[in-house]
Amino acid sequence: MTIYTGPVFDMARDQFQVIADYLEIPHDERPRLLFPKRAIVVSCPIHLDDGRVAVYQGYRVQHHLTLGPTKGGTRFALSVDIGEVAALAVWMSWKCALAGLPYGGAKGGVTVDPRALSPHELENLSRRYMQEMIPFVGPHTDVMAPDMGTNEQIMAWFMDTYSMYQGRTVTEIVTGKPVASGGTLGRREATGRGVAYLVARALERIGRQTAGATAIIQGFGNVGSYAAETLAERGTKLIGVSDHTACYYDPRGLDVAALVTHAREHGSLAGYSNQLSFDPHDLLTQQCDVLVPAAMERVIDASVAAKLQCRVLAEAANGPTTPDADEVLNQRRGEIFVIPDVLCNAGGVVVSYFEWVQDLQQFFWDEDEVMTKLYHVLDRAFAQVMNRADRDKVPHRTAAMAIGVEKVRSAKNTRGLFP
Numbered sequence: 001m002t003i004y005t006g007p008v009f010d011m012a013r014d015q016f017q018v019i020a021d022y023l024e025i026p027h028d029e030r031p032r033l034l035f036p037k038r039a040i041v042v043s044c045p046i047h048l049d050d051g052r053v054a055v056y057q058g059y060r061v062q063h064h065l066t067l068g069p070t071k072g073g074t075r076f077a078l079s080v081d082i083g084e085v086a087a088l089a090v091w092m093s094w095k096c097a098l099a100g101l102p103y104g105g106a107k108g109g110v111t112v113d114p115r116a117l118s119p120h121e122l123e124n125l126s127r128r129y130m131q132e133m134i135p136f137v138g139p140h141t142d143v144m145a146p147d148m149g150t151n152e153q154i155m156a157w158f159m160d161t162y163s164m165y166q167g168r169t170v171t172e173i174v175t176g177k178p179v180a181s182g183g184t185l186g187r188r189e190a191t192g193r194g195v196a197y198l199v200a201r202a203l204e205r206i207g208r209q210t211a212g213a214t215a216i217i218q219g220f221g222n223v224g225s226y227a228a229e230t231l232a233e234r235g236t237k238l239i240g241v242s243d244h245t246a247c248y249y250d251p252r253g254l255d256v257a258a259l260v261t262h263a264r265e266h267g268s269l270a271g272y273s274n275q276l277s278f279d280p281h282d283l284l285t286q287q288c289d290v291l292v293p294a295a296m297e298r299v300i301d302a303s304v305a306a307k308l309q310c311r312v313l314a315e316a317a318n319g320p321t322t323p324d325a326d327e328v329l330n331q332r333r334g335e336i337f338v339i340p341d342v343l344c345n346a347g348g349v350v351v352s353y354f355e356w357v358q359d360l361q362q363f364f365w366d367e368d369e370v371m372t373k374l375y376h377v378l379d380r381a382f383a384q385v386m387n388r389a390d391r392d393k394v395p396h397r398t399a400a401m402a403i404g405v406e407k408v409r410s411a412k413n414t415r416g417l418f419p
């Protein structure tokens, strides 16, 4: 029996079994690698603007502490439950290890629709969530970051709340903060830019150019919008885009700058255009060179996978592809080049790591230095995944996750089992 239930955790567990079989990890060693070290569940009561008190469930899962502190985002969404948070923490572990970062994975979240709260209520909830987590987190224990439904402002409230309790400013407790509050240049854009960088690498591998390629992006928040901007800078034509409010498609190409301006001004894509509206259910399966799911988990199941018409699937979201869909994609390996999530969206945590290092040292880098170091880490991880996949004739996801799992396993085995 486990408390980690639900389709997202099942997916993380199934993926792990595939890797464990491939690496021939003995069965009695597997639970120690898969199951989280700690899970914290809190109730967060806050005052609403109308005087009532509301209580929200909050979670934080720390997957393993073997390589250093844990690291991971905080999600504010109605889907958040312990299984989803645990799965995201497990994925973070493989991702950090693949990128060579001295972290275990973590994830946190609150079951709430942040759009339904006023700014004041959102601040109350953010501060109370961090206050509840203080006994369990710290710059050398567990470092938070943004994820779906949270942003730089919320990270600033987290950092301020933690600092107030410590009696001094502790910028290194969270990453993804505003630059004015100890954040790093380049963090806001890092995940989306990293996605676009790896898309260019993937297109190169299949003998295509970024300039003139077509792209479809699902999700137009932090990751999707910066991926769109960076792809457009590199000459790629965005032909389809969606968020939770709207979906647009135009084979002649959409105006990325206008979409970004609209989304930043209005908070979503709704109202951008009436003529270009499209059925969101059909968006992912339209013909394009590059498909970027950048919203949520499990949007590509086996039936969608069979209908995909892209050359590169760049998994900017965490867990967008189900294990059933993987089986289909494995058979279509020559047709569709998958950049698996643990590689594709690693730019975010890599620059979060840079932010943490800068905060600890109180020594800040310019943006060029951040981006050069980011691309170096992504190149190294991409090369490792390609080499492993070619050597063992395994899918890119298997190669990427196996490199992460191996590093965690090796650290656990060399440290030994206490007591």
Ligand code: NAD
Binding pocket: 146, 147, 148, 149, 150, 191, 218, 219, 220, 221, 222, 223, 224, 242, 243, 244, 245, 268, 294, 295, 296, 297, 316, 317, 318, 345, 346, 348, 349
């Ligand atoms: P965000 O909250 O900034 O944006 C999420 C976007 O997804 C919004 O545009 C929202 O409208 C859209 N969306 C939600 N439901 C949708 C639906 N049903 N159909 C289409 N679009 C929908 O979140 P984000 O930070 O951009 O994160 C997006 C994904 O990337 C998540 O899976 C997250 O875990 C992953 N990720 C984020 C980071 C980061 O640095 N922010 C890093 C790594 C991975």
